Amino acid sequence: MGFGFSSKPFFLFLSFLVFSSFLELYYPLVSASDDTTLVYKGCAKQSFTDPAGIYSQALSALFQTLVSQSMKVKFYKTTTGTGQTTITGLFQCRGDLSNSDCYNCASRLPTLADKLCGKTLAARIQLYGCYMLYEVAGFAQISGMEMLFKTCGSTNVAGTGFEERRDTAFSVLESGVVSNHGFYTTNYQSVYLLGQCEGDVGDSDCGECVKSAVQRAQVECGSSISGQIYLHKCFISYNYYPNGAPRRSSSPYPHSSSSSSSSGTGQNTGRTVAIILGGAASVGFLVILLMFARNVMKKKHDDY
CATH class of the missing domain: 3.30.430.20 (Gnk2 domain, C-X8-C-X2-C motif)
Structure with a gap:
């Protein structure tokens, strides 16, 4: 009497070991945040x-x-x-x-x-x-409304009612940044906006600063699909996604995905994939063990 190994179950068992060793290797990598750019x-x-x-x-x-x-x-x-x-x-x-x-x-x-x-x-x-x-000390002060930097998207959206939609979204941003005391993000009909004032600026002055930044965006960027305006005491950014916000990041605001937010989507997706793969591997492993046990019992019976 002796125990024998069928090549098929043993091969499946080895395949499982190899497969499980690659689970971590193929775990989706989280894209790096651009917060420090x-x-x-x-x-x-x-x-x-x-x-x-x-x-x-x-x-x-x-x-x-x-x-x-x-x-x-x-x-x-x-x-x-x-x-x-x-x-x-x-x-x-x-x-x-x-x-x-x-x-x-x-x-x-x-x-x-x-x-x-x-x-x-x-x-x-x-x-x-x-x-x-x-x-x-003694360095010349500048106005809080002074524009320090701007950038406008190279793509223009003309003849689609975009500017009216964007301007309505700007109005929502102007009121939101005041009621939320200096920081506000919003999405209005696929226009994603963000506004922030310097931390020591009062609500009223913050509203005026953001309003000035909005006016600069309207003039400087025109029908551009996106834009960022940095004044001395506040900044705004906007981005229009006519086909919906990209799924690669959980934060669709232009250049504003925090690592905590962006990694949230990536990690959740990765965990879901890992759970699915792990579950499939566990089921496969159980099937292999049953096949192996059945083969051993059959071999034992044949020997008798």
């Missing part, structure tokens, strides 16, 4: 002379404070140094970012400021998910 830089033309390193120390202390606060809040403004070496700075993250995403974004800003602007009297670094600015 540079939108624009603003650097003062004048640099500070710092033979004793006083300005550098004050600026470094400012950066450290701002980055540490980004783990807790989405907006923070502070001042370091004394007298002529006083430096005022702030950071702000987009309102839909989580604390970890905010920190991940803000922590990149000091290095970028040094790399892109050097030791200038003032600098502003704007990423898709956050921005940081600082000004040395």
